[in-house]
Amino acid sequence: MQEVNGLNVEVKGESNTIEFDEETKFLRSRIMVNGENNTIILGSALSYTNFVINIKGNSKKIVIANSGKNINGLKIVSIRGEGQIVSIGDNFSCGGMEIQMNDENETLTIGDNCLFSWGIKARTSDGHSIVDLSTNRAVNLPKDISIADRVWVGEDVSFLKGSMISSDSVVGSRSVVTKAFESPNVVIAGFPAIVVKENIKWDRRRPSEYNDGQSE
Incomplete structure (x- = not known):
């Protein structure tokens, strides 16, 4: 295990790439990789706090671009x-988010200048199968998640x-x-979420x- 600026890194396997800005402050943060040909690239940020990456398997990729914000x-x-694949764009800020990707070949993308609150969860698959008895095939296959530029996500979404x-x-919170x-430029909210304002x-x-700034 290697520790740099508060980031603990533990790697098992061959041909894994981990890159991060050694000037960035990490607090209570950890990367664990068990597999081969995985890539993790972390851009700079004001700080990473309680940050965790846990990978098992092969040929996975996580890229977080540079941010002038805190990633918590x-x-x-x-x-x-x-x-x-997980791809997070420039100037991402976060109070707390858990991403679960546990099937095959899913992609989760977050664009530039996104503001995420805390208690947020994202899952690209259900984790277990729902089987159609007439075909004996699983019907709940994984799907990608895509969040575009300049999206604000409230708590517990x-x-x-x-x-x-x-x-x-x-x-909106708890959606x-x-x-x-x-459609861009909308507010969505609810369970399940719908468009509530355009x-x-x-x-x-x-x-x-x-x-006040608009009146000046």
Whole structure:
């Protein structure tokens, strides 16, 4: 096991690549890899706190781009299957998120300048099979998850397989996203989530601060 700036790294297997910015501060963070031909690339950030990657299997890839924000409580787990990909864009910030990818070849993508709260979960598969008795085939196959640029996600949101959020959108707290939302500039919320408001954008400033800025 190797420790650099608070990041513990444990690797078992051959031809694995792990790259990270050694100037970035890590606190209570760990990477565990057991397999071959896996790639992990972490860009710079203000800090990574309670950050965990746990990979078992082969040919998996996790890439997090540079961020000028804090990335807290991000946990990425892929302990079954082969070839999964996680891609997170520039200036991602997070209070707490768990990503589970445990089937085959799924991809989870998060775009640039996304703001994620805490208690968020994303699952690209159900983990176990639902079988059609007439065909004896599993019907709940894994599906990719895609979240576009400039998406704000509230606390305790769940993204299930096949979820898609378009750009400049907001996902309300405790929503359960079960499908693709192709229209940008919307607020979605509910269980299951639906569009509740259209023609919006969002801003990191407080509402009163934002309005004061518009009146100047």
